Amino acid sequence: MRLEIRTTRREEFIEITEAVARAVAESGIQKGAALVFCPHTTAAVTINENADPDVVRDMVDGLARIAPEDARWLHREGNSDGHLKTSLVGPSVLIPVDHGCLMTGAWQGIYLCEFDGPRLRGVDVTVLPGMT
Amino acid sequence: MRLEIRTTRREEFIEITEAVARAVAESGIQKGAALVFCPHTTAAVTINENADPDVVRDMVDGLARIAPEDARWLHREGNSDGHLKTSLVGPSVLIPVDHGCLMTGAWQGIYLCEFDGPRLRGVDVTVLPGMT
Amino acid sequence: MRLEIRTTRREEFIEITEAVARAVAESGIQKGAALVFCPHTTAAVTINENADPDVVRDMVDGLARIAPEDARWLHREGNSDGHLKTSLVGPSVLIPVDHGCLMTGAWQGIYLCEFDGPRLRGVDVTVLPGMT
Numbered sequence A, B, C: 001m002r003l004e005i006r007t008t009r010r011e012e013f014i015e016i017t018e019a020v021a022r023a024v025a026e027s028g029i030q031k032g033a034a035l036v037f038c039p040h041t042t043a044a045v046t047i048n049e050n051a052d053p054d055v056v057r058d059m060v061d062g063l064a065r066i067a068p069e070d071a072r073w074l075h076r077e078g079n080s081d082g083h084l085k086t087s088l089v090g091p092s093v094l095i096p097v098d099h100g101c102l103m104t105g106a107w108q109g110i111y112l113c114e115f116d117g118p119r120l121r122g123v124d125v126t127v128l129p130g131m132t
Helices: A017-027 A053-066 A080-089 B016-025 B053-066 B080-089 C017-025 C053-066 C080-089
Strands: A002-005 A012-015 A032-037 A045-048 A090-097 A106-116 A119-130 B002-006 B012-015 B032-037 B041-048 B092-098 B107-115 B120-127 C002-006 C012-015 C034-035 C043-049 C094-097 C108-114 C120-129
Touching: A002 A017, A002 B041, A012 A053, A012 C043, A017 A106, A017 A119, A032 B120, A032 C094, A045 A053, A045 A080, A045 A090, A053 A080, A053 B080, A080 A106, A080 B080, A080 C043, A080 C053, A080 C080, A090 B032, A090 B092, A090 B120, A090 C094, A106 A119, A106 C080, A119 B120, A119 C034, A119 C120, B012 B032, B012 B053, B016 B032, B016 B107, B016 B120, B032 C120, B041 B053, B041 B080, B041 B092, B041 C080, B053 B080, B053 C080, B080 B107, B080 C080, B092 C034, B092 C094, B092 C120, B107 B120, B120 C120, C002 C017, C017 C034, C017 C120, C043 C053, C043 C080, C043 C094, C053 C080, C080 C108, C108 C120
Parallel strands: none
Antiparallel strands: A002 A119, A012 A106, A032 A090, A032 A119, A045 A106, B002 B120, B012 B107, B032 B092, B032 B120, B041 B107, C002 C120, C012 C108, C034 C094, C034 C120, C043 C108
């Protein structure tokens, strides 16, 4: 199942937990795992706290210190920081499913991480059955 | 299957390879993959060398240079470094299983990475059958 | 299925997309996911842009700024930077498969990331069936 997310800034985290949970419910899977995969090269997927919005702001800022937009890059499109952040954070997460529900922890939310927006982004959800 | 790990410091890597291998053996899976998922937002899971303990010490120190505890963070709980490290290292690993065994390499161990301890942490192991 | 890759430098990204696609085709899987797993502790697997070769050069350079070879490391083998980069980038990628094809995005390539070469490296491809 394909989710579509419109991002609004160059760098931001957008929570997609509910849309992923809906895709998992619609699949009918009871036990296994849900793969949330981002088919882009300057956007990633991660899991982190969804209670205090300052946490994801701190992650956007912290990543900008690790891979600054204005470092010495060769690639001429000006988004090498975004490519590097994408490989650091990773293109996907895989979440256990049990009794038809995502087994994320109490404080975990699933995020699309935009590193070269604003753009229209897609995210693919694939369910993999487990052993019962 | 849920593993429980009691961590003893703010930041440390604790090897969980044997407990994961036991969970895989108990599942009866012969071929596929084992998902080791951490349901927390300031603890991660990774794979790295388990021969020389200096390697994981170097990783704890290297991560502290990348995401310093005392950087300019907004989140008031004082653990934004731990949230960022969690998304950098990642919440899970997925390991091939063949003939009922984890197919980790000769030098690979599986680690719970504590970034805001000490705490009692859980890790969930889910087995996914492969094609034979 | 095991792929073998001979690396030629201390640090480089080598594209393995076609070999992974071939392994997926040979498996006969129609729907599910392909796990590309690296059984080493100083080499990783990632997905990123395969159009402009400057992108992967920028990633090699950017990672060297994040984890410098000559930082204060305890481990005496001189490759702690490579161990840390391996846990930052991650030991595997999991890619959706549909209609027998890898569902990577238009600009995505799969890379073996060498962080302590040159060496002969192996990568294991495991296919996991999805729900249809």
